[in-house]
Amino acid sequence: MVNTVQLQFSYLKRTLIFRFDAGTSRGVLKTRDVYWIQATDPKNREIKGWGEAAPLVKLSPDYRDDFEEVLNRILQKLNGETWESEQDSVLAKLKDLIPSELPAIRFGVETAVLDWKNGGKKRILTNDFFDSQKPIPINGLIWMGDREFMLEQIDQKLNEGFNCIKMKIGAIDFEQEIALLGYIRSQFSSEQITLRVDANGAFSRAEALKKLERLAEFDIQSIEQPIPAGNWNEMRRLCEVTPVAIALDEELIGVPDKEQLLDQIKPQHIILKPTLVGGILETQDWIHLAQSRNIGWWMTSALESNIGLNAISQLASTFNPAIPQGLGTGKLYHNNLQSPLEIQSGFIRYNTDTAWEDPS
Structure with missing residues (x-):
């Protein structure tokens, strides 16, 4: 029974x-x-x-x-x-x-x-992140802003020991963004620092390939969503000829047929935000479909508090990720819930010495 x-x-x-x-x-x-x-x-x-x-x-x-x-x-x-x-x-x-x-x-x-x-202990799944306090590699996120603000963030992330930097682009002049990427590459090779950029669909279809060619000069590991979501045919053409690996992000939201999207666009990577794609079960399904097609993936938070970030970290941990995930948003807020989640030297850790604040 x-x-x-x-x-x-x-x-x-x-x-x-x-x-x-x-x-x-x-x-x-x-x-x-x-x-x-x-x-x-x-x-x-x-x-x-x-x-x-x-x-x-x-x-x-x-x-x-x-x-x-x-x-x-x-x-x-x-x-x-x-x-x-x-x-x-x-x-x-x-x-x-x-x-x-x-x-x-x-x-x-x-x-x-x-x-x-699982007993109300903030343990969501069987995973090494919670069960064995195994850290997960993450990227350091550079937010959009003016040149000085973005440069300040870059220096901070480099000083904190991140070896993967993700820069949001599309907010300031493209040449200034190129200069910021050049600043990083003038100090660190691609073997030392992995660079990712996130365009959030900011490129027009007419200019996208030329901008990708410019970005390729800086050994960019990937670009998220170069053109707006919904342009499947154009995105497929970009994925076929791009000099920089393309990662779909917003493209995955609200998609009823995952296999059709992956088979039609054939992206190099997909980015998974459980809050946006339908939760734990749907995220697991995306990963299994991607892996069967040799499509890379990583998981990111979508600006949740530490309760959501903890769940996403545990979900990511069940797949034993080797490449950096996008799980570094816990320090964004003045009034986030206090938690055992800690970020040190490019990793997120679950520190059992720190107690959870009671949400209520």
Whole structure:
């Protein structure tokens, strides 16, 4: 006989405050609303599972004016459900119960239920990051801004010991961005520092190849989303001739047929943000499909608080990643939840000497 339990769900909203104006191709972010989902057994309220639903402004399919109303409605519906203790059963059930148009909510509930299932200790999955405190390599992120701000960030990341730098481009003059990349390469070879750039779809289709050829002069490891998402034919042509490996990012959001996208575009890499692509189960599916096609991948957070970042780090760890992941966003906020997550010398670690702050 399978043991089942009925859980109750609730949520808390927190507005996170950035330490600086975070420039993106979609505008400057100063604050970020996140929703912490709690799962408890009414018969044993000592154990609390926590997850995070954090739709990203102008990008997440479930970023909408009535998000909080929709979240509350979904959680009320889930209060009447029974849950088996087996992980695959939980994930399959949530895929059926929460539509794909609500990926942030699905990811948050997945995390909350799995955390509860594992004793409410912020352990989401079996993984070496949490279980053995095995660090995960990450890239150092350089945010968009004026030249001086970006140069300051570059120097800071290099001094902190990162050997993989990711620079967001498209906010300032392209020649100034080229000069910043040249500054890094004047000090460090590609064997010493891996360079990634993220265009967030900022290049026009007419200019994309010429800009990629310029970027190739600096031994760029990859460029994320050079042209806007949705231009599959043009993206495929770029992937065929590009001198810099292309990584799809926004292109993956809301895609009903993963195999069709991968087979039609044939990218060199894909970037996976669980909050945007549908959570744990969907992310695992993307990875298996990519690996079967010899397409590279890495995982990144989407500006979640430490609750979401912890879950994504554990998910990444289950695949034993050897290349840097995009998991360095924990220090972005003045009022992030205190946690065992630490970044040192280009790695994110789970330090068991530090306790979690109670979200409630």
